[in-house]
Amino acid sequence: MPPALAQPLPLRDSLPPMPEPVPCPDEMSRCLLAVAHEGDRAAFGELFRHFAPRIAGFLVRGGMSPAEAEEVAQETMATVWHKADRFDPARAGASTWIFTIARNRRIDRARVQTRALCAAQLFDAVEQEPEASGEDLALGNERAARLRSAMASLSPEQETVLRLFYYSDKPQSEIARELDIPLGTVKSRVRLAMARLRAMLEDDQ
Amino acid sequence: MITSHPSDEALLQMAAGWLAAGPRLVLSTHVSLCARCRTRLRDYETIGGDLLEDADPRILSPDAFAKTLALIDRPIGSEPSLMHGIEPGLPAPLNHYAGSPWRRLNASLSWRRITLPEDPAANVIMLKVAAGRAVPRHAHTGREFTQVISGGFSDAQGHYLPGDCIEADAEIAHQPKADPDGECVVLASVEGRLRLSSWLGRLVQPLIGL
Numbered sequence: 472m473p474p475a476l477a478q479p480l481p482l483r484d485s486l487p488p489m490p491e492p493v494p495c496p497d498e499m500s501r502c503l504l505a506v507a508h509e510g511d512r513a514a515f516g517e518l519f520r521h522f523a524p525r526i527a528g529f530l531v532r533g534g535m536s537p538a539e540a541e542e543v544a545q546e547t548m549a550t551v552w553h554k555a556d557r558f559d560p561a562r563a564g565a566s567t568w569i570f571t572i573a574r575n576r577r578i579d580r581a582r583v584q585t586r587a588l589c590a591a592q593l594f595d596a597v598e599q600e601p602e603a604s605g606e607d608l609a610l611g612n613e614r615a616a617r618l619r620s621a622m623a624s625l626s627p628e629q630e631t632v633l634r635l636f637y638y639s640d641k642p643q644s645e646i647a648r649e650l651d652i653p654l655g656t657v658k659s660r661v662r663l664a665m666a667r668l669r670a671m672l673e674d675d676q
Numbered sequence: 677m678i679t680s681h682p683s684d685e686a687l688l689q690m691a692a693g694w695l696a697a698g699p700r701l702v703l704s705t706h707v708s709l710c711a712r713c714r715t716r717l718r719d720y721e722t723i724g725g726d727l728l729e730d731a732d733p734r735i736l737s738p739d740a741f742a743k744t745l746a747l748i749d750r751p752i753g754s755e756p757s758l759m760h761g762i763e764p765g766l767p768a769p770l771n772h773y774a775g776s777p778w779r780r781l782n783a784s785l786s787w788r789r790i791t792l793p794e795d796p797a798a799n800v801i802m803l804k805v806a807a808g809r810a811v812p813r814h815a816h817t818g819r820e821f822t823q824v825i826s827g828g829f830s831d832a833q834g835h836y837l838p839g840d841c842i843e844a845d846a847e848i849a850h851q852p853k854a855d856p857d858g859e860c861v862v863l864a865s866v867e868g869r870l871r872l873s874s875w876l877g878r879l880v881q882p883l884i885g886l
């Protein structure tokens with residue numbers, strides 16, 4: 472648990488405008504580790520600058536109102552700060568880890584009883600393996616790269632439908648209406664996309 | 677060895693956060709036991725991460741960062757403690773939940789309802805079927821996920837053992853039968869309504885409340 476922010480971030484609570492070089496994934500991992508180990512506020516600022524706008528953009532794409540999307544993005548980043556010590560780069564990349572936090576936050580906001588179980592606890596209970604090793608880090612990176620290739624190899628139509636599955640829980644019938652294609656076509660594009668991903672990951676069982 | 681798994685579509689829905697609480701609990705139970713599905717779930721979460729990277733960045737309000745700092749200084753809603761546990765020896769995800777006592781339906785069938793405070797509309801039950809006995813013939817209007825906890829059962833589609841997860845779409849009428857060598861305990865979630873097409877089924881349905 473990183474040390475609490477005992478005083479406000481330097482002098483102003485807004486981030487100074489910065490040019491947008493694209494941070495490499497390892498840079499974001501480095502920032503997360505710096506937050507975890509040193510309570511590094513500048514690193515947190517970098518994480519916020521990169522991820523908060525994208526979390527909000529992702530959620531808006533799924534139909535959430537911009538105001539709510541921004542709220543969820545803020546809550547997600549606050550959780551990132553508090554849970555940074557649980558980030559394990561051998562298990563997942565920074566964007567994957569933060570995606571799961573945003574996902575869990577969205578689930579939790581929909582709970583009927585707010586005192587009920589957090590999504591994070593359930594997803595955490597799924598993990599069984601001991602701490603990943605350095606070898607796992609290399610394997611994990613390699614697998615992530617293969618996943619990206621696999622996604623890139625999908626046809627635009629397949630990729631579109633797959634993305635829609637992530638953005639919102641619209642039923643396939645509604646997706647079909649929006650794309651103005653038959654329901655059967657939506658189903659087959661999903662099936663083909665998933666088959667292709669499985670084939671490229673070479674673990675079809 | 678686990679031979680029956682939830683569909684990739686269901687795992688993707690779980691990774692993306694779009695499974696309802698009932699199916700999410702049953703699938704979490706399966707995934708906690710199944711390395712193959714853990715890997716797939718992680719793969720689908722990785723795709724989510726890539727899509728997040730690719731998302732169009734929104735311009736946030738000028739005080740977004742300040743508000744986030746304020747959130748950090750406020751304690752996040754405390755997580756409920758792991759105090760329930762339905763019974764000892766169940767897969768880890770079930771340790772977070774409470775269930776009703778076992779209720780005997782007849783000589784061959786007992787059931788209990790699992791309470792999901794995060795979604796009272798969820799229908800999650802555990803069923804205990806005596807060796808060699810059948811569950812009433814039933815069909816359902818929604819998707820059903822069944823996770824074998826102990827023992828085994830067969831239906832027209834196959835034979836299932838501990839760890840196996842069976843995903844059944846709507847409209848499949850089936851009559852699962854426990855293996856002859858011991859009782860079978862399963863965890864199941866049902867979306868939509870359960871239609872029971874035997875006289876026993878019609879008796880059972882209001883009792884179970886599914």
